[in-house]
Amino acid sequence: MSQRQVLQVFEQYQKARTQFVQMVAELATRPQNIETLQNAGVMSLLRPLLLDVVPTIQQTAALALGRLANYNGDLAEAVVKGDILPQLVYSLAEQNRFYKKAAAFVLRAVGKHSPQLAQAIVDCGALDTLVICLEDFDPGVKEAAAWALGYIARHNAELSQAVVDAGAVPLLVLCIQEPEIALKRIAASALSDISKHSPELAQTVVDVGAIAHLAQMILNPDSKLKRQVLSALSQIAKHSVDLAEMVVEAEIFPVVLTCLKDKDDYVKKNASTLIREIAKHTPELSQLIVNTGGVAAVTDCIGSCKGNIRLPGIMMLGYVAAHSENLAMAVIVSKAVPQLSVCLSEEPEDHIKAAAAWALGQIGRHTPEHARAVAVTNTLPVLLSLYMSTESSEDLQTKSKKAIKSILQKCTYLPALEPFLYDAPPNILKHVVGQFSKVLPYDSKARRLFVTSGGLKKVQEIKAGPGSLLQEYINSINSCYPEEIVRYYSPGYSDALLQRVDSYQPLAN
Amino acid sequence: MATLARLQARSTFLVHQYYFRNSAVDVFRKKEYDAAVKIQSWFRGCQIRAYLRYLHRVATVIQKCWRGYLGRQHYQLIVKLEFCTMKMNLYNAMAVRIQKRWRGYRIRKYCFNYFYLKEYLKAVSETNDAIRYCYQGFAILDELCDHTAWRLKRKNTTLFPVYSMLNTSSHQMCGFSMPGNLRHQEALEEFAEMKEREEKKADLEREEKKRDYQARKMHYLLSTKQIPGIYNSPFRKDPDPWELRLQKAKPLISQRPKVKQKRDVNISNQLACTSARSLPQSEILPPIDRKQCQGPFRDITEVLEQRYKPLEPTLWMAEPINELKMAREELRKQEWMRNINDNMFLPFSSYHKNKKYIPLMHSSSKYGPNSYGSQHFRDENPKKWICDKDFQTVLPSFDLFSKYGKLYSKAGQII
Secondary structure (H helix, E strand, O other): HHHHHHHHHHHHHHHHHHHHHHHHHOOOOOOHHHHHHHHHHHHHHHHHOOOOOOOOHHHHHHHHHHHHHOOOOOHHHHHHHHOOHHHHHHOOOOOOOHHHHHHHHHHHHHHOOHHHHHHHHHHHHHHHHHHHHHOOOHHHHHHHHHHHHHHHHHOOHHHHHHHOOOOOOHHHHHHHHOOOOOHHHHHHHHHHHHHEEEEEHHHHHHOOOOHHHHHHHHHHHHEEEEEHHHHHHHHHHHOOOHHHHHHHHOOOOOOOHOOOOOOHHHHHHHHHHHHHHHOOOOOHHHHHHHHHOOHHHHHHHHHEEEHHHHHHHHHHHHHHHHHHHHHHHHHHOOOOOOHHHHHHHHHHOOHHHHHHHHHHHHHHHHOOHHHHHHOOOOHHHHHHHHHHOOOOOOHHHHHHHHHHHHHHHHOOOOOHHHHHHOOHHHHHHHHHHHHHHHHHOOOHHHHHHHOOOOHHHHHOOOOOOOHHHHHHHHHHHHHHHHHHHHHHHHHOOHHHHHHHHHHHOOOOO | OOOHHHHHHHHHHHHHHHHHHHHHHHHHHHHHHHHHHHHHHHHHHHHHHHHHHHHHHHHHHHHHHHHHHHHHHHHHHHHHHHHHHHHHHHHHHHHHHHHHHHHHHHHHHOOHHHHHHHHHHHHHHHHHHHHOOOOOOHHHHHHHHHHHHHHHHHHHHHHHHHHHHOOOOOOOOOOOOOOOOOOOOOOOHHHHHHHHHHHHHHHHHHHHHHHOOOOOHOOHOOOOOOOOOOOOOOOOOOHHHHHHHHHHHHOOOOOOOOOOOOOOOOOOOHHHHHHHOOOOOOOOOOOOOOOOOOOOOOOHHHHHHHHHOOOOEEEHHHEEEEEEEEHHHHHHHHHHHHOOOOOOOOHHHHHHOOOOOOOHHHHHHHOOOOOEEOOOOOOOOOOHOOOOOOOOOOOOOOOOOOOOOOOOOOOOOOO
C-alpha cells in the first residue's frame, strides 16, 4: 500500500508538471498573456522543466520557451542569461526529432532579435549542432535548423562568417533540392541572408553551386518561394561584376521577366531588384538586359504597381540609361519616359520621386535628342516645381536640380524651354537663356516664334549684372534681331517714346 | 772799284730791293704756287677720275658677270624648291582628300553607324512588343534567349574585332548586338493571361466540387413519386437545376473529415484520442430561451462537458506497462547499431589473474549500512516461497483519488 501511495505522489507531480507546461505553451501563443506570464516569473519555472525526466515535458517546455522568446527581446535575453542555451545545445544532439524541432525553434527565437543575442548563441556552440540537425532525415528538423541559421546569419558579416565556417552552406544547398516547399523557402532565405553581407560570403555560396539550383526554382509556381529565390539571387549579384555575370550565365533571362508579371507584389519587387543589381555593374550587362526586352518588362511592371514596389524598377531604368547614350536611347524607345513622369507626379513619397527624377536626368543628359524626348513629356515643369517647393526633402531637391541642369544643358526643344523663362530661379535661368542663345542664331522660324510668344520681351526684362555670363547670353540673343525690335520690347520703351513726343517741336510753317 | 762802291751804295738798295722784290714776289709766289697747285691738282684729279671711271667700269663688268652667275644659280635652286613644294602640296592635297573620305567612312561605319543604331533600336522595340503582347508559352522564352545568344555570336565575329581595333576615343558603342527578332515569340502578357485562365479554371472546379458535395449531402430532398421535393415545385415549368443535380448525386456515406496536420508539434496531437473529441469551442452554441424540460435533468453545460471530456489517462496508463523493459531493449538495439564489435570488452585476463581481490573497507566491515530499511522492509522467509522469481507488476495500481471531482455522478463523494 505505502509503495503505491508514494508512487501516486510522484504521478500527481508528473501530471501537474505536464499540465503546467502544456498550459503555459498554449498561453504563450497569445501575445496579451505573455506580459502576465513574464511578471509571474515563468522563465525560472520553465528552466528546470527542460531537464525533466519525461521527454514530453522537456519538449513542451522547450516549445513554451521558444514562444516566449519569440515575442520580444527582453525575454530572449532572459533565456540567454538563465544559462538555458548550453543545456539546449547539449540535448539537441541526442534527443528525438520533436525535441530537436522545439530546441531549434528556441534558438531561432532568441537569435532573431539582435546581434548580441545571436553572438551568444554562437558562443555556446550551437552552430555545430544546428548543422548536424541540417543532416537529419526529418524535413521539419531541417527546416527549423535552417531557419535558426538564417536568422543568426542575418545580422552582420561576422555571424554569417561563423555560420559559413560551421559548414552550413553545402547542407543548405542540399536542403534546397528537397521536395518540401517550406524547406526550400527557408533554405533559400537562409542563403540570401548569408550572401548579402560581403562578396566573399557570396562567393562561398556560389562556389557550392547554389546558383544553378536557385535559377531552376524561379519557375516554381509557389510565390513565397519565388520571393526568397529572387532575393537570394539579387543578394549574390549585387557585390561584383563577376558574380553578376555568373548569375546571368545561369540563363535566368528571359525567365525572370515572367516573374515581373506575377500577381504577388513582393515577387515583382524582388525580380526588379535582381534586374537592377545586374544592370548597374557594366554596360555590357545592361545591354544584355535590353536585348532580351527587359526594359519593356520593367516599364510595364512599374506601371502595374504602386509605392515602394516600384522603386527598384525605377532605379534600374536609371542605371541602364546612365551607362551610354545608346542604352538611354533604347530606354526611350521602350516608352519608359512617360511612365517615369507619371511616377514622378503621382507618387506621394519623396524618395521615390527623387529616384524618378534621377532616372529622368540620366536619360536626358546625353544628347539633344534625349533631352528632347524627356522634355516633350512635360516633365521639366514638374521637376522645377519639386525643386522649388519647400516641402520636398533635401535629397529630392538636389536630385531634381541636377536632373534639370543636365537636361537643360542639352535641350534644344524650345517650346519646352519657354515656360522656364517665366518661373525659373536665377541659377537655372542662366542655363535656359544660354540654350536659347545657342539655338536662335541659326533657326529663323524659332526666332519668329520666340518673338511672337513673348519670349523676347521676357528676356529684355531680365536684369543681369554687366559682364556676367547671363548678360553675354542676352546680348547674343539681342544680336539676332534688328535693333528696332529689341528697342520695341525693351522695358520702358513706351515711356521713352512719350517723352520724345513731349520734347518734339513741330516745324513752324 | 766803282762798281764795288756802286754796288756797295746800291747794296742797301739792293738789299732793300732784294728784300722788297723777294717779298713782292713772295706775295705772288704763294698765289702762283697756289694756282699752280690748283691747276695741277685739278688735272691730276681729272686724270685719276678718268682712271677711276675706267676701273669702275671694269669692276662693274666683272661684278655684273659674277652676280649674274650667282643669281642664276640661286634662281635654279629656287625653282627646284618651288617645284618640290608644288609637288608636295599636290600630294598633300590628294592625301587630304583620301583621308577625308576614309575618316568619314570609318566614323560612319564603325564608330557611329547611324543606320545600324536605327536598326538596333527598331529591333529593341520589336522585342519589347513581343515580350509585352506575345502568344504562347513559356518555352518560347527559352528559344528567344537561345536565338539572341546565337545572333550575338554571329554579330560578334564580324563586329567585335573591328571595334577593338578602330574604336579609339569614343566608348559609346560598346558591343553592339542585335536582339532576337522572332516571329512567334513568347509574351509575358500571354503568360499572365494563361495563369489567370488556369486560376479561373481551378476556381470553377472547386465550385463544382463544393456544389456536388452539397448535393450529395442533401440527397434526401429529392422528390419522390408521392411528394415533390422543394426544388421541384409544381408551380414551376421545369424543375430547379438543383433538382437535376440531386438526381445525379450519390448519397453520401458519412465520413469523418480528416484532421489537418498542424505545423507546431502540439503535445495533444500526439495523443490522438484527445485531439478530435475535445470540447467544441464555438461550433455548437447553447440554445437560447429554451424551455426547461420537465424532469430531473442536469444542466446542459454539465452534460456537454461530461460528454466531450477529453481523455485524461494517468501517467501510469500513458506510458506502456513494460516501459523499463522496452527502454532497455532500445538501448541494447542502439548499442548493437553503434558497436563495431559485438563482443564485450574483456579485461586483460593475464593481468589480473594472480591478483587477489581486496574489497573496500566500507563494504567488508560489519559496520556498514544496514540493509533493513533500504533493501528489504519486512521479514522474509525464503523457504516458504513457491518460486524464486519475484512478482511482476502486471496490474495497474488502484487509483482511488485520480477520479476525484471528475465523475459525473456525485454518489460516493465526500462533501
